[in-house]
Amino acid sequence: MVEQNRELEREKKVGANLEASVEIVRRLFTDTPDLFVRRLTIKQTGEKAALVFLQDMTDRASLNRDILGPLQLEAGSADGEWVTNVAVVRRESVWSVLQEAIFEGDTVLLVDGRSDAFVLDTKGWPQRAIEDPQQEPSLKGAHQGFVETASQNIAMIRRYIPHGQLKMRKFKVGERGNTNVCLLYLQDVANPDIVDKLDKRIREVEVDIIINTGELSEFIEDSPFALFPQTISTERPDTAASQILQGRCVIVVDRSPSVLVAPVNFMAFFQTVDDYSTRWSIATFLRLLRMFAFFAAIFLPGFYIAVLSFHFEIIPMKLLLTLGESRGQVPFPPFVEALLMEITLEMLREAGVRLPSPIGQTVGIVGGIVIGQAVVQAGLISNIMVIVVAFTAIASFIMPNADMTAAVRLMRFFIMIMALLFGFAGLIVGFMILIGRLIGMNSVGTAYSSPFTPLRPSDWKDTLVRVPLRLMNMRPVSNRTKQLRRQSKISDSRKRGST
Amino acid sequence: MSAAKQPVSTTQFISVITGLQASVVFLALPSNLASAAGTDGWLAIPIGWMVSTVAAVVIVRVMSYYPQGTILDLLQHFAGGWASRLAALMLAFYYFIFAYDGLIITLLVTKEWLLPNTSVFILAVLFLAPGIMIAQKGLQVISRYALIIVIMSIWIPFVYLFTLHDAVWLNLLPMLKEGWGPVFSAVRVMLYPALGLTAVFFIYPHLTNKAAAASAIVIANSLSHGLYLFITFVCFVYFSPNEIDQFMTPVIYIMKSLEFNFIERVEVPFIAFYLLIFSLDSIPSMYFVSFCLKRMINKGSIGVYLGVFCAAVLTVMLVRSPSVGHIDDLNFIMALTGILVEYILPVCLLLFLVIRNKGKKAS
Numbered sequence: 001m002v003e004q005n006r007e008l009e010r011e012k013k014v015g016a017n018l019e020a021s022v023e024i025v026r027r028l029f030t031d032t033p034d035l036f037v038r039r040l041t042i043k044q045t046g047e048k049a050a051l052v053f054l055q056d057m058t059d060r061a062s063l064n065r066d067i068l069g070p071l072q073l074e075a076g077s078a079d080g081e082w083v084t085n086v087a088v089v090r091r092e093s094v095w096s097v098l099q100e101a102i103f104e105g106d107t108v109l110l111v112d113g114r115s116d117a118f119v120l121d122t123k124g125w126p127q128r129a130i131e132d133p134q135q136e137p138s139l140k141g142a143h144q145g146f147v148e149t150a151s152q153n154i155a156m157i158r159r160y161i162p163h164g165q166l167k168m169r170k171f172k173v174g175e176r177g178n179t180n181v182c183l184l185y186l187q188d189v190a191n192p193d194i195v196d197k198l199d200k201r202i203r204e205v206e207v208d209i210i211i212n213t214g215e216l217s218e219f220i221e222d223s224p225f226a227l228f229p230q231t232i233s234t235e236r237p238d239t240a241a242s243q244i245l246q247g248r249c250v251i252v253v254d255r256s257p258s259v260l261v262a263p264v265n266f267m268a269f270f271q272t273v274d275d276y277s278t279r280w281s282i283a284t285f286l287r288l289l290r291m292f293a294f295f296a297a298i299f300l301p302g303f304y305i306a307v308l309s310f311h312f313e314i315i316p317m318k319l320l321l322t323l324g325e326s327r328g329q330v331p332f333p334p335f336v337e338a339l340l341m342e343i344t345l346e347m348l349r350e351a352g353v354r355l356p357s358p359i360g361q362t363v364g365i366v367g368g369i370v371i372g373q374a375v376v377q378a379g380l381i382s383n384i385m386v387i388v389v390a391f392t393a394i395a396s397f398i399m400p401n402a403d404m405t406a407a408v409r410l411m412r413f414f415i416m417i418m419a420l421l422f423g424f425a426g427l428i429v430g431f432m433i434l435i436g437r438l439i440g441m442n443s444v445g446t447a448y449s450s451p452f453t454p455l456r457p458s459d460w461k462d463t464l465v466r467v468p469l470r471l472m473n474m475r476p477v478s479n480r481t482k483q484l485r486r487q488s489k490i491s492d493s494r495k496r497g498s499t
Numbered sequence: 500m501s502a503a504k505q506p507v508s509t510t511q512f513i514s515v516i517t518g519l520q521a522s523v524v525f526l527a528l529p530s531n532l533a534s535a536a537g538t539d540g541w542l543a544i545p546i547g548w549m550v551s552t553v554a555a556v557v558i559v560r561v562m563s564y565y566p567q568g569t570i571l572d573l574l575q576h577f578a579g580g581w582a583s584r585l586a587a588l589m590l591a592f593y594y595f596i597f598a599y600d601g602l603i604i605t606l607l608v609t610k611e612w613l614l615p616n617t618s619v620f621i622l623a624v625l626f627l628a629p630g631i632m633i634a635q636k637g638l639q640v641i642s643r644y645a646l647i648i649v650i651m652s653i654w655i656p657f658v659y660l661f662t663l664h665d666a667v668w669l670n671l672l673p674m675l676k677e678g679w680g681p682v683f684s685a686v687r688v689m690l691y692p693a694l695g696l697t698a699v700f701f702i703y704p705h706l707t708n709k710a711a712a713a714s715a716i717v718i719a720n721s722l723s724h725g726l727y728l729f730i731t732f733v734c735f736v737y738f739s740p741n742e743i744d745q746f747m748t749p750v751i752y753i754m755k756s757l758e759f760n761f762i763e764r765v766e767v768p769f770i771a772f773y774l775l776i777f778s779l780d781s782i783p784s785m786y787f788v789s790f791c792l793k794r795m796i797n798k799g800s801i802g803v804y805l806g807v808f809c810a811a812v813l814t815v816m817l818v819r820s821p822s823v824g825h826i827d828d829l830n831f832i833m834a835l836t837g838i839l840v841e842y843i844l845p846v847c848l849l850l851f852l853v854i855r856n857k858g859k860k861a862s
Binding site for chain 1: 508510511609611614617622625626628629630633636640643644646647648650742760761762763764765767768770771772774775778
């Protein structure tokens with residue numbers, strides 16, 4: 001009954017009587033000890049008024065200096081209206097809107113005799129300073145990472161693209177969370193179909209709350225059951241900006257320190273911001289290295305199992321002797337050996353992530369000594385297996401994207417089982433399934449496997465290789481951008497170096 | 500899904516057709532040609548190419564009469580529902596043999612070279628699983644798959660160049676030692692490797708660039724025939740003319756001559772890779788079978804009929820366990836139905852359509 005009344009009250013408008021209004025505020029915010037109602041008389045107009053705010057959500061200094069100070073002490077403006085030093089002031093009259101504003105950290109000014117309330121922007125919740133991106137360190141890129149406040153994140157992106165065509169669509173997602181979600185794109189570049197599709201999908205999300213970007217990503221992606229990530233989540237503003245310039249959309253979620261990039265294709269997970277600021281030949285080498293690492297991380301243990309269990313005839317004699325010597329005392333078949341080592345490695349990694357960093361180092365030492373030496377000396381695992389697992393681990397660390405690495409780790413176990421059952425044939429069928437998954441996916445209406453299939457040779461300039469920037473005059477076709485031209489051709493005189 | 504939602508680009512189209520034509524056939528082709536016409540067998544390839552190019556152009560011409568639908572829609576539109584159902588049955592049967600043939604060759608090669616101790620049934624299930632996964636997503640994903648496999652296999656012909664260091668070029672001489680007679684009889688052998696062109700019947704409505712369809716299919720056909728010519732040459736100059744027809748799969752045996760110091764028996768990993776290429780034969784054709792069945796019965800989804808297809812494959816394998824002799828029979832049936840479906844049917848259809856349109860214009 002009380003709840004019902006409260007709901008009804010929320011939809012009502014603010015009345016002219018201050019005392020009645022304050023009474024309504026008290027009823028709307030029962031059991032909310034951090035709510036504060038400060039009564040005052042406005043010196044400028046002589047009206048009675050009340051300020052309503054949540055104590056720890058507001059910027060106290062701004063409240064004292066810019067609102068209370070002017071209202072109580074200063075003389076009014078020429079037209080007899082009161083003034084404050086707050087930049088953003090809105091007039092609102094519905095209680096539900098006011099309530100939302102208070103919960104977000106704004107201050108509401110109720111004035112006796114007026115049937116409007118004023119929402120003054122005094123947001124000031126606990127915040128973290130802007131730091132280096134923890135998950136995606138880079139050599140040459142900027143050292144600013146996203147923080148938990150959407151408006152600051154948007155500001156950081158805007159610093160890279162101070163252009164009128166950078167547009168934003170704002171959404172509120174979540175029944176309780178009321179999370180601010182922002183969709184950023186370049187209007188004259190991004191494909192309007194894709195923007196509208198993302199817009200629609202975000203609007204359709206009906207949940208209690210979006211705590212992190214990963215959750216939103218699950219609700220808006222095309223294949224929710226797929227193993228591979230379909231959006232890039234990055235905490236680097238420079239990466240986000242360069243993705244926007246490639247014609248993609250960026251989704252900023254308030255309270256989350258990373259943003260989502262969509263649509264993406266498979267190769268986008270292998271690009272880093274450093275690729276564009278090193279020499280192109282080095283960047284190309286790194287790209288190829290990452291691709292090699294991707295396949296090595298998935299297939300190497302499986303390959304080892306397949307060769308040792310089915311196709312040892314392909315091993316040259318000398319290597320076979322070495323292998324035999326190493327495997328001589330090991331009591332387990334290669335699959336069990338590999339599984340033991342891989343699971344140990346996964347446990348070490350997970351322990352390393354969850355433990356506080358001072359203890360985390362201990363895990364490394366224990367793991368290194370126990371796994372690296374004791375197991376081999378005890379004759380439980382062969383030396384070669386340790387090498388294979390270590391190589392695989394390093395290969396999986398090379399990949400720049402954590403979600404892709406996670407997918408690779410899981411895929412590896414599947415391939416190991418296929419190799420155990422069917423040798424090379426199993427590896428190939430596993431590969432077919434991997435390819436089948438990759439080409440079967442779409443990311444917001446664009447092919448995940450582009451630019452390989454559908455074939456877009458012009459996009460190959462920035463996939464396996466990274467050609468010199470002056471040759472990359474076009475934006476990627478794979479993102480179906482409206483405006484393709486990215487830069488005009490460098491003039492011939494520049495090319496010859498005469499300037 | 501409708502055709503508009505699953506567009507197929509020209510390169511993907513070329514890959515599907517080339518894959519259907521060449522993927523399993525190239526293994527045995529050199530020895531088949533050699534047994535038909537000795538070392539002059541390669542002369543049959545250009546002749547076969549001409550014949551199949553004509554057939555290809557006819558097929559595209561037929562489809563251009565009803566560009567928004569498959570062959571079944573075309574027949575429904577011009578000749579009524581029963582003709583469409585009959586064609587669906589016939590094409591389903593044809594592509595069933597097509598897929599089965601490719602699958603059996605894959606299985607036998609795998610069993611012989613990679614997994615001699617594993618049962619053929621288990622292997623069949625192993626190879627059908629990714630096939631179902633890819634085929635049930637429709638033509639767009641199938642054609643993407645074909646393209647990516649083709650891109651990944653481009654390097655393979657270059658490896659065969661390494662075998663040329665023990666080539667005996669004199670094997671090719673004298674040319675036409677027995678006249679043109681054996682060459683023309685070898686053209687019969689070339690009909691079977693050209694099969695697969697009727698995939699256009701199903702892909703045509705999906706094509707993004709229908710104007711390029713005719714040139715694309717000619718390119719695809721030329722690609723596969725170029726590959727045949729290359730591989731036949733390589734085998735003819737490597738094997739002695741007297742022994743080549745004794746090898747079932749000379750294309751694999753020839754790799755035994757390759758030697759690297761980091762790997763022995765190079766052919767084993769190669770065959771593993773070939774399994775990818777072989778799948779270009781069975782995956783599209785199993786989709787076509789299910790598509791035809793679905794159209795005939797007008798109920799259910801592609802996935803259900805793919806299940807039916809797999810059950811049928813396993814049943815046939817139970818009744819007659821796969822062997823080399825089996826493949827010869829299959830090839831014979833396939834060549835027969837193939838000539839009917841890929842050469843005679845399109846020509847008849849084209850004549851029918853031309854006459855019908857003329858009759859309409861006259862009236």
